[in-house]
Amino acid sequence: MMIKRSIYPELKKHLQEKEISLITGxxxxxxxxxMNILAKDILEANEDSIYLNLDKEKDFEIxxxxxxxxxxxxxxxxxxxxxxxFIDEIQRxxxxxxxxxxxxxxxxxxxxxxxxxxxxxxxxxxxxxxxGRKKTFRLRTLxxxxxxxxxxxxxxxxxxxxxxxxxxYSDLLLNEYLQFGGYPKLVLKEKAxxxxxVLESIFESYVDKDLKDLLKLKSTEEVASLLTFxxxxxxxxxxxxxxxxxxxxxxDTVKQYLYYLRKTFQIESLQPFSRNPESEIVKTSTYYFLDxxxxxxxxxxxxxxxxxxxxxxxxxxxxxxxxxxDPLVSKVNxxxxxxxxxxxxxxxxxxxxxxxxxxxxxxxxxxxxxxxVHSYIKKYSPKKFLIVNLxxxxxxxxxxxxxxxxxxxxxxxxxxxxx
Numbered sequence: 001m002m003i004k005r006s007i008y009p010e011l012k013k014h015l016q017e018k019e020i021s022l023i024t025g026x027x028x029x030x031x032x033x034x035m036n037i038l039a040k041d042i043l044e045a046n047e048d049s050i051y052l053n054l055d056k057e058k059d060f061e062i063x064x065x066x067x068x069x070x071x072x073x074x075x076x077x078x079x080x081x082x083x084x085x086f087i088d089e090i091q092r093x094x095x096x097x098x099x100x101x102x103x104x105x106x107x108x109x110x111x112x113x114x115x116x117x118x119x120x121x122x123x124x125x126x127x128x129x130x131x132g133r134k135k136t137f138r139l140r141t142l143x144x145x146x147x148x149x150x151x152x153x154x155x156x157x158x159x160x161x162x163x164x165x166x167x168x169y170s171d172l173l174l175n176e177y178l179q180f181g182g183y184p185k186l187v188l189k190e191k192a193x194x195x196x197x198v199l200e201s202i203f204e205s206y207v208d209k210d211l212k213d214l215l216k217l218k219s220t221e222e223v224a225s226l227l228t229f230x231x232x233x234x235x236x237x238x239x240x241x242x243x244x245x246x247x248x249x250x251x252d253t254v255k256q257y258l259y260y261l262r263k264t265f266q267i268e269s270l271q272p273f274s275r276n277p278e279s280e281i282v283k284t285s286t287y288y289f290l291d292x293x294x295x296x297x298x299x300x301x302x303x304x305x306x307x308x309x310x311x312x313x314x315x316x317x318x319x320x321x322x323x324x325x326d327p328l329v330s331k332v333n334x335x336x337x338x339x340x341x342x343x344x345x346x347x348x349x350x351x352x353x354x355x356x357x358x359x360x361x362x363x364x365x366x367x368x369x370x371x372x373v374h375s376y377i378k379k380y381s382p383k384k385f386l387i388v389n390l391x392x393x394x395x396x397x398x399x400x401x402x403x404x405x406x407x408x409x410x411x412x413x414x415x416x417x418x419x
Contacts, residue, residue, distance in 0.1 A: 023115035025139035026265040031115040049084035054092035091116040097129020142182030164409040181293025199297045231299035273333035273346040281336040315360040322411040341375040363392035
């Protein structure tokens, strides 16, 4: 069964707009598949389209100049009616942003849908050149909801809470996602060894095609060492200087590598939330991976995954992904004080701040909270404080704050502001 992607309805709707539809995301996240599905829908609607891939030499030649491409499109699509032009791997084109800007401003009868792997060229130069002329659709690897919906044949799409509350199989799904992540090609494989092979292929392609070219590297060992180090530090305070010392790279080199890892959709860095710099951490970052399987691959744990050893760290990373997938969330921070009090996440929804603590455990009847929760409540008096865990649903009150224990799956179908 085809895997349904949550951004597809909005992307399809955007076909009616003149703006360029720009699909970004990591290598092998499913961008080409999404474009092929769109092209199929266009064909079924008796409209014309053409697909070009700049990874193919014969297609790349068509992009020698704007005039050359326009003549090609006129020959194959004509100019009598509106038609659709799909361009894959656009980051291969030098000065792609300016190239596309000229096409857009030429008022041609073509709607452009473009995509490319998460390179800096795509993320910055293309986006800057198309300011006001494009809408960006960010495609990650499968979200947990997309993963579960596919695994359950979309039978429980609207009531996943009930499914997780009643199905023993749901624990297996969580463990599979924590271990292997959400690359679509991998999810379609049944055997663990096949899944590992897919991840190895994706990792090698990413390192060789994205990082090696972008960073002009002779060897990728240094970047691999950095990724491996970060895989052991999920959610922990990690200063650039500390990384430099631990993996024996210069400060500037580490800083550059971190920048490219973020821009190519492998990691994200969270900044501290603080309103009192004298007592709170204000500079040091924490890091999370954007795919669980990739984290486990670089940590070399897929062949001997142990949820007891890695579970807490991975579950925290997993909850971060659930929070960052929430369309209402504008930013996610963390909170640390110099006296070691800490809250895993501080979620921003407009002017509303919701602190979130993560517990990788099945909670019984003990709904007590730690000193850090009391410390945050004392300082900031939030209306709501969430404790995300494996199973418990309960509310307690501390001063004027409602502390809600919620099972993780409540964040899958609902916004954090509604749980």
